[in-house]
Amino acid sequence: MTIDIIKECEGANRIGIGGHIRPDGDCVGSTLGLWMYLKKCLPDASVCVYLEKPSAIFAKIKGFDEINSAFPEEEAFDVFFALDCGADRLGDCEKYFRAAKKTINIDHHVSNAGTGTVNWVRPEIGSCCEVLYDLMDKDKLDRDIATALYVGMIHDTGVFQYSNTTPDTMRKGGELIAYGVDFSRLILETFYQKNYVQSQIMGRALMESIRFMDNTCIVSVIEQKTMDFYGATPKDLDGIVNQLRNIKGISCAVFMYQTDVMEYKVSLRTDERVNAAEVCTYFGGGGHMRAAGCTMRGTFHDCINNLSAQIEKQMVKA
Ligand code: AMP
Ligand code: MN
Ligand code: MN
Numbered sequence: 286m287t288i289d290i291i292k293e294c295e296g297a298n299r300i301g302i303g304g305h306i307r308p309d310g311d312c313v314g315s316t317l318g319l320w321m322y323l324k325k326c327l328p329d330a331s332v333c334v335y336l337e338k339p340s341a342i343f344a345k346i347k348g349f350d351e352i353n354s355a356f357p358e359e360e361a362f363d364v365f366f367a368l369d370c371g372a373d374r375l376g377d378c379e380k381y382f383r384a385a386k387k388t389i390n391i392d393h394h395v396s397n398a399g400t401g402t403v404n405w406v407r408p409e410i411g412s413c414c415e416v417l418y419d420l421m422d423k424d425k426l427d428r429d430i431a432t433a434l435y436v437g438m439i440h441d442t443g444v445f446q447y448s449n450t451t452p453d454t455m456r457k458g459g460e461l462i463a464y465g466v467d468f469s470r471l472i473l474e475t476f477y478q479k480n481y482v483q484s485q486i487m488g489r490a491l492m493e494s495i496r497f498m499d500n501t502c503i504v505s506v507i508e509q510k511t512m513d514f515y516g517a518t519p520k521d522l523d524g525i526v527n528q529l530r531n532i533k534g535i536s537c538a539v540f541m542y543q544t545d546v547m548e549y550k551v552s553l554r555t556d557e558r559v560n561a562a563e564v565c566t567y568f569g570g571g572g573h574m575r576a577a578g579c580t581m582r583g584t585f586h587d588c589i590n591n592l593s594a595q596i597e598k599q600m601v602k603a
Contacts, residue, residue, distance in 0.1 A: 297363035303378030305370035310440025318433035396571025411449030412441035431464035
C-alpha cells in the first residue's frame with residue numbers, strides 16, 4: 286500500500302504545506318521539496334509553505350525566500366500537508382491544518398500515530414525526505430527538488446552515519462546526486478560548518494558538560510544568559526548534542542537549553558542501550574529510537590533528575 290500525493294490533491298486549488306516548530310534540515314527539505322514537486326505537477330493550483338523562520342544555512346534550497354513565516358489568517362485550504370511531525374508540533378500552522386478540507390500527514394516519527402485525514406507515517410525510514418522521495422514520480426524530479434530532499438536525508442541520518450541509514454537510503458541518496466546535487470558543498474555548509482560564535486558556544490557546552498550514571502551519560506546546559514552573552518539564538522546550538530554523543534563511552538547524551546523561566550528544550554541522543562523516543566515521550570515529547578526531544582519545566586536540576594530516573598529505567602545492562 287502507498288499513497289498517491291497527486292491523486293490526493295485532485296481538484297484542489299489551494300494547497301498549504303507546514304512542518305514542525307524549530308524546523309530542521311529534514312523539515313525544510315521536505316516542505317520545499319514537496320512545494321516544488323506540487324507546483325510542477327499541479328501548475329494550476331496555488332501552493333504555499335508555512336514554517337517558522339528556518340536557519341539561513343538552508344537559503345540555497347530553492348523556494349527558501351518564499352516560505353511564509355508570518356502565519357497570516359488564510360481562507361481554508363483545500364489540502365494542507367503536515368510534514369515531519371503530527372498536528373501537535375505544527376505550531377502556528379496548526380490553525381491551517383485544523384481548518385483545511387483535507388489534511389495529509391506524511392512523517393517518520395514513531396511517536397506520531399497519524400493526525401491527518403490521510404496518513405503516511407513510516408517510522409522505519411530515516412527521514413521525511415526519504416519517505417517523500419518514495420512517493421514522488423521520478424520523471425518529475427529535477428536538481429532543485431533533489432537538492433531539497435538530499436538536505437533532509439543528510440541531516441536526519443548525520444550524513445548517512447546514524448543507524449537509520451539503510452542500503453535503500455544510500456541508493457536513494459545516489460539517485461538524488463545523479464540529478465546534479467552539489468553534495469560536497471551542501472554537506473559542508475548545512476551540516477558541518479559552524480561560525481565562530483557557534484563554535485565558541487559549543488566549546489563552552491563541552492567544557493561544562495557533566496557525566497553521570499557511571500560515566501555512561503552526559504549532560505550539558507546552556508542558560509538564556511549564556512546565549513545573551515554570545516548573542517546566540519537556539520539555531521546556533523545545533524550540533525552540540527551530536528558532539529556530546531561522539532564522546533567515547535557515552536550511551537546517552539543530553540543537551541538542554543533554556544527557553545523560558547524554568548523551561549528547557551531537551552535533546553537526547555543515544556546508542557542501542559537507551560530508547561530515546563520512549564524517554565522523551567514520557568515527558569510529552571517524542572522522536573526516534575536514537576534521537577528524540579521534549580520540553581521540560583523546572584530548574585535544570587529538577588529536569589536532569591527526572592530525566593536520569595527515566596534513562597536509568599531504560600538503560601540496558603552492558
Ligand atoms: P532534536 O533533539 O530537537 O533535534 O530532536 C530529535 C528528534 O526528535 C527529531 O526527529 C525531532 O523531530 C524529534 N523531536 C524533538 N522534540 C520533539 C517533541 N517535543 N515531540 C516529538 N518529537 C520531537
Ligand atoms: Mn525534523
Ligand atoms: Mn525528520
